[in-house]
Amino acid sequence: MALGAQRASVVGLVLRQGLHLMIAGVGVGTVSALALTRLMSNLLYGVGAADPATFAAVVFTLLAVAFLSSYVPARHATRVSPIIALRNQ
Numbered sequence: 047m048a049l050g051a052q053r054a055s056v057v058g059l060v061l062r063q064g065l066h067l068m069i070a071g072v073g074v075g076t077v078s079a080l081a082l083t084r085l086m087s088n089l090l091y092g093v094g095a096a097d098p099a100t101f102a103a104v105v106f107t108l109l110a111v112a113f114l115s116s117y118v119p120a121r122h123a124t125r126v127s128p129i130i131a132l133r134n135q
Contacts, residue, residue, distance in 0.1 A: 053124040060123060064116025071112070072105055 083095035093100060 056124050057117075057120040060120035061113075061116050064112065064120075068109055068112040068116075072108060075108070076101065076105065 079101070080096060087095040
């Protein structure tokens with residue numbers, strides 16, 4: 047913002063960077079979880095090893111938490127005074 051960026055641009059930049067990490071993490075986690083379902087199937091009671099509803103709920107919850115953990119710092123970054131940000135650099 048000290049160089050002329052708009053608030054929406056700063057928030058969008060931080061959210062995009064967070065989104066890339068979210069997608070990578072959910073992708074790796076989902077593939078790993080599906081690969082490990084055979085090992086965990088003996089420990090599960092009342093639900094199948096590859097239950098789509100469970101996987102969808104976990105993915106949605108993780109994406110929501112990851113979005114909030116990106117959005118809060120993005121909003122905070124837009125409230126920092128550009129002069130203070132330049133002085134600290």
